[in-house]
Amino acid sequence: MYKILKKEILAPKIKLMEVDAPEICRHACPGQFIVLRMHEKGERIPLTIADSDRKTGLLTMVFQEVGKSTKELGALCEGDFIQDIVGPLGTPRDIEKLDCVVCVAGGVGVAPIYPEAKAYHQLGTRVISLIGAQTKDMLIFKDRMEKVSDEVYYSTDDGSFGHKGFVTEVLNDLLEKGLRPDEVIVIGPLPMMREASRVTGKFGVKTVVSLNAIMVDGTGMCGSCRVTVDGETKFSCVEGPAFDGHKVDYDELIARQKRFLAEEKLAMEHYLAGAGGCKCHQK
Amino acid sequence: MSSKVRKQRHEMPKQAPDMRISNFEEVALGYTPELAVAEATRCIGCPKKPCVSGCPVGVDIPEFIELIAEGDFLGAAKKIKEKNSLPAMCGRVCPQESQCEAVCTLGKKGDPVAIGALERFSSDYERAHGESLTEAAPSDLSLGKVAVIGSGPAGLTCAAELTKLGYKVVLFESLHATGGVLRYGIPEFRLPKAIVDEEVEYIRSQGVEIRLNVLVGTTVTVDELFEQGFDAMFLGTGAGLPYFLGVPGENLNGVYSANEFLTRANLMKAYRFPEYDTPIWVGRRVVVVGGGNVAMDSARTALRLGAERVSVVYRRSRTEMPARLEEVENAEEEGIEFMLLTNPVRILEDDKGWVKGMECIRMELGEPDDSGRRRPIPVSGSEFILDVDTVISAVGTNPNPLLIRTVSGLALGRRGNVIADEETGETNIPGIFAGGDIVTGSATVIAAMGAGKRAAHGIDEYIRTKNGRGM
Numbered sequence: 112m113y114k115i116l117k118k119e120i121l122a123p124k125i126k127l128m129e130v131d132a133p134e135i136c137r138h139a140c141p142g143q144f145i146v147l148r149m150h151e152k153g154e155r156i157p158l159t160i161a162d163s164d165r166k167t168g169l170l171t172m173v174f175q176e177v178g179k180s181t182k183e184l185g186a187l188c189e190g191d192f193i194q195d196i197v198g199p200l201g202t203p204r205d206i207e208k209l210d211c212v213v214c215v216a217g218g219v220g221v222a223p224i225y226p227e228a229k230a231y232h233q234l235g236t237r238v239i240s241l242i243g244a245q246t247k248d249m250l251i252f253k254d255r256m257e258k259v260s261d262e263v264y265y266s267t268d269d270g271s272f273g274h275k276g277f278v279t280e281v282l283n284d285l286l287e288k289g290l291r292p293d294e295v296i297v298i299g300p301l302p303m304m305r306e307a308s309r310v311t312g313k314f315g316v317k318t319v320v321s322l323n324a325i326m327v328d329g330t331g332m333c334g335s336c337r338v339t340v341d342g343e344t345k346f347s348c349v350e351g352p353a354f355d356g357h358k359v360d361y362d363e364l365i366a367r368q369k370r371f372l373a374e375e376k377l378a379m380e381h382y383l384a385g386a387g388g389c390k391c392h393q394k
Numbered sequence: 395m396s397s398k399v400r401k402q403r404h405e406m407p408k409q410a411p412d413m414r415i416s417n418f419e420e421v422a423l424g425y426t427p428e429l430a431v432a433e434a435t436r437c438i439g440c441p442k443k444p445c446v447s448g449c450p451v452g453v454d455i456p457e458f459i460e461l462i463a464e465g466d467f468l469g470a471a472k473k474i475k476e477k478n479s480l481p482a483m484c485g486r487v488c489p490q491e492s493q494c495e496a497v498c499t500l501g502k503k504g505d506p507v508a509i510g511a512l513e514r515f516s517s518d519y520e521r522a523h524g525e526s527l528t529e530a531a532p533s534d535l536s537l538g539k540v541a542v543i544g545s546g547p548a549g550l551t552c553a554a555e556l557t558k559l560g561y562k563v564v565l566f567e568s569l570h571a572t573g574g575v576l577r578y579g580i581p582e583f584r585l586p587k588a589i590v591d592e593e594v595e596y597i598r599s600q601g602v603e604i605r606l607n608v609l610v611g612t613t614v615t616v617d618e619l620f621e622q623g624f625d626a627m628f629l630g631t632g633a634g635l636p637y638f639l640g641v642p643g644e645n646l647n648g649v650y651s652a653n654e655f656l657t658r659a660n661l662m663k664a665y666r667f668p669e670y671d672t673p674i675w676v677g678r679r680v681v682v683v684g685g686g687n688v689a690m691d692s693a694r695t696a697l698r699l700g701a702e703r704v705s706v707v708y709r710r711s712r713t714e715m716p717a718r719l720e721e722v723e724n725a726e727e728e729g730i731e732f733m734l735l736t737n738p739v740r741i742l743e744d745d746k747g748w749v750k751g752m753e754c755i756r757m758e759l760g761e762p763d764d765s766g767r768r769r770p771i772p773v774s775g776s777e778f779i780l781d782v783d784t785v786i787s788a789v790g791t792n793p794n795p796l797l798i799r800t801v802s803g804l805a806l807g808r809r810g811n812v813i814a815d816e817e818t819g820e821t822n823i824p825g826i827f828a829g830g831d832i833v834t835g836s837a838t839v840i841a842a843m844g845a846g847k848r849a850a851h852g853i854d855e856y857i858r859t860k861n862g863r864g865m
Contacts, residue, residue: 134613148570154662154671155570180671195570197607327662327672330568330609330796331635332578333654337645344638344645349796363645366747370647374673381668 112192113147116169121251122244124176125219126185127161133168135198141206141226142321142353145170145198146329149184153194156180157326157348159223159298160199161252170196173222173251179378200329201352204319208234209293214260215241215282215307217299221252223321224298225259232259239285239292240264243278243299247271279306286314294319297356301365308356318356322347325368338364401504404433406511411727415697418582418665421724422486425515427467434463436500437507444497445509450844451551453477455494455509462512471520474513479554479597480547480843482521482589483576485514488840489718521592535562535601538625538857542566542602543610543797546574547839548830548846549630550594553602555850561857563602564624568609568796571661574632575831576839578661579653581691583698584721587660611800620825625860626853628819629812629828630846633836634794639683639787643741648677648749652684652692652788659695677783680704681752683738684788685715686836690722692786693730701784704730709737709757709770735759735770739777741785752780793832801826811835819849820856827853 117129135145144159162171176182187193204227212231216224221242232238240260244250245268257263264281265273274281282295295318297307304320311318324336324347331349338347339360345351407423408414414421425433437459445455453474461470474481490496490510498506537560542553545567553563571577573590598604608614619627636651638644655674658664662672680696682689685708693704706725708715711734715722726732735757742751756776759768793811798804805813805822812821812828819827829845831837 134608138612138615152663152670154673195607197568197570197609197613199612200609327654327657328569328578331794333657334636334638334651335654337638339645346635349635363747366647367645369747371673371675374667374675378668378671378673 112194113196115187115189115191115193118187118189121173122249124185125173125249125251126176127171127173127222128184128187129169129171130193130196131168132170132196132198135196136163136165136168136170139163139170139199140203141230142204142223143199143201144223144329144352145172145196146200146326147172147184147193147197148195149180149187150194153183154180155327155329156184157200157323157329159321159323159352161222161225163199163226173219175219178375179382182379183382197329200348202350204230204353206230206234209236211237211239211290211292213239213241213282213285213290213292213295214256215243215278215295215297215299216256217243217278217303218245218249219251220299220303220321221256224296225252225255227296228256229259237261239290241266241278241281241285243267243281243303244272245269277303277306279303279310282307283310286310286316292316295356297321301361301368304356304359305361305365308359308361312357319353320356320359321352322354322359322364323352324348324364325370338367399436399438399500399504403436403505403508404429406508411729414583415728418698420586421583424518425511427465427519430462430467430512430515431465433508434459434512437463438499440499442499444499445494445507448494448497450493450840451478451847453494453513458516459507459509459512462516467516467519468523470512470516474516478843479551480593481513481517483547483585483593484840484843485510485512485517486585486589487576487580489838491719493840521589534560537561537854538861539564539623540853540857541610541619541624541627542630543627544568544574544630544632544830544832545572545594545604546630546632546830546842547576548632548832548842548849549574549628550597550846551843552628552630552829552846552850552853554597554600555847556853557597557600557602559850559854561854565597565602565604566608566610566614567604567606569661570606572604572606574630578657579688579691581656581660581695582665583694584691609796611797616797616801616826625857626825626827628846628849628853629797629821629826629832630830630842631794631797631832632842633791633831634796635792636787637790637792639738639741639789641738641740643743643749644787646741646743646749647747648675648783649741649785649787652682652688652786653791655692655786656688656695659699665695665699674699675784676701677749678702679782680784680786681780681782682706682786682788684708684790685710685717686788686790687717687721689788690717690725690730692788694725694728696784696786697728697730705733705780705782706730707733707736707738707752707754707780709735710767711735711759714767733780737770737772738785742779749783749785752782752785753777754780790836791831793835798832809835814849815852816845817848818852818855819845820852825856827856
């Protein structure tokens with residue numbers, strides 16, 4: 112059992128939780144994730160590690176409520192327990208000092224990009240961060256990212272903060288103006304990672320994306336998370352989740368992410384009929 | 395006396411096929427005490443006891459059968475447990491027909507004694523009568539401390555045996571539940587999970603500490619475990635990454651590995667969705683590729699999840715099928731169709747990324763290959779299209795690479811399996827032992843149990859020698 116020591120609402124439907132998980136924190140590296148299961152009947156949900164502290168043993172997770180399980184997770188409160196957490200899973204990112212990296216984050220993807228930006232920053236790499244969200248309200252991790260970045264650019268779909276439009280447009284502008292980072296890291300929705308990779312491809316800039324494929328065990332046993340990279344089938348849970356952005360078959364993965372849409376809808380209806388919801392203020 | 399022995403064995407009652415295809419309850423119902431006694435009295439108690447040498451863990455088969463014949467069912471259960479810590483599971487999933495029963499003297503002139511069914515009966519009787527946990531746990535576990543990695547059949551057996559020998563065992567499991575393939579692979583209707591729970595509970599009651607959600611090599615490293623004071627380690631991490639078909643279209647929606655399909659259904663209980671959160675999708679027309687027990691389990695699970703028609707496509711003939719005969723018969727009774735000497739060529743896609751068919755080719759058998767089985771050869775021009783919307787690939791798995799790739803210097807075989815001594819489980823690294831599918835590649839539950847048991851004795855000898863106590 113893992114106790115929730117802190118819960119924070121970062122934006123509408125985006126929540127942060129800190130849990131007591133010293134063993135996982137001791138080995139967690141940027142780019143890795145955990146799989147959690149809330150209770151006996153719960154599904155196994157992969158969540159990228161947003162931060163981990165070896166000294167306190169606190170593991171930070173950030174998630175957006177998109178389906179039944181994340182909504183139910185969001186309804187847990189400080190002091191509640193999560194039954195199972197296993198990790199750290201996935202191949203750690205190989206991070207070494209470079210001259211310059213660009214971190215491109217879309218939506219809730221800014222949380223998993225933070226540990227990578229932080230690690231590069233600590234090594235003395237120049238970090239330029241490009242953060243996109245639908246609206247100003249949905250921008251999260253602003254302070255954290257500013258602390259570990261040399262420059263930060265923002266964009267919102269509605270123009271309520273920063274550039275009006277997509278974050279990939281900001282990326283395109285910077286590259287057109289002559290910026291040539293050693294590496295571009297992109298984490299966000301699949302269409303955004305596909306577009307960012309298309310943009311960097313034009314300029315021949317190395318690009319790493321982090322994939323959020325559907326998983327069950329998260330340890331390479333089931334193959335649910337398979338994705339085609341450079342014409343070969345890879346398991347994103349063990350061989351990823353980070354891959355060369357120019358070689359991922361995004362269209363296939365976008366289709367695979369829709370495998371359980373009908374069931375997800377049914378699960379949500381079933382949950383709402385059972386009066387689910389946050390009980391933090393009823394205690 | 396032997397002339398009076400009934401030639402036919404007493405068959406175990408089963409759920410009727412038309413009933414069982416709509417539920418996940420156990421198919422075989424087990425003997426009644428009367429049937430068990432009747433079957434047990436068929437054993438002639440021959441002096442050579444070929445059955446015992448046919449058993450990978452050396453259960454005293456004639457002795458426990460005699461106890462059943464005398465009506466001492468609890469005594470029989472106790473007798474089995476002297477050698478086998480997981481009898482209710484073995485009674486269900488062991489391939490007795492190719493082990494103990496294959497060499498039974500009665501088998502020469504009629505049916506062999508139904509050893510598996512009797513083993514199952516006595517352990518079920520013990521469980522039903524609440525006696526299984528009464529056995530006193532060994533009080534002294536001070537000989538040393540051993541880490542057992544993986545709680546599948548190899549790890550559970552190794553842990554139980556080491557406890558009997560006087561060692562403190564910590565059993566590590568990366569999933570949220572124990573049992574390995576017994577939990578995620580074998581369906582409820584063949585091995586009820588309540589039985590896995592009970593047998594694991596028995597092992598825990600004997601003093602084994604179980605730690606779930608720990609992926610050794612990642613959550614805690616092998617070196618850290620040795621630093622924490624473990625004297626030795628057993629790697630029983632089993633099979634891992636599933637093989638796919640290697641044909642175009644294998645990543646389409648509607649294509650599962652058997653591991654994914656069965657893990658969703660068994661470990662995650664997706665057959666009870668939405669009461670349980672994990673979804674599973676089964677179409678109208680399912681095809682399972684492969685000829686082993688996992689293929690049978692997948693096909694029968696798909697049927698129970700509501701598929702209208704389920705076929706098994708296998709590239710060789712019936713004779714070469716590695717599945718247990720009993721499982722093939724069960725599948726046939728339930729209406730699973732077998733398309734033998736058939737191999738997939740490609741999976742066809744509809745306009746939304748889902749499966750809409752599978753192109754297959756007919757095969758014929760040529761000369762025997764490395765496995766000793768006749769090699770299947772495609773018959774050119776025999777391609778045809780199967781109208782299917784779900785494909786389950788049950789063509790085997792790799793040894794699980796996750797832990798072993800973190801152990802530097804560990805000797806591995808060509809297929810990524812750990813190289814370990816067959817008798818002692820020793821690897822090339824002192825203190826690290828291994829057994830089960832991680833060593834042999836996909837094999838049986840009882841073979842893994844046998845390896846776990848032998849490794850426990852190998853570990854015992856290693857620790858005694860290391861501590862200068864001798865045997």
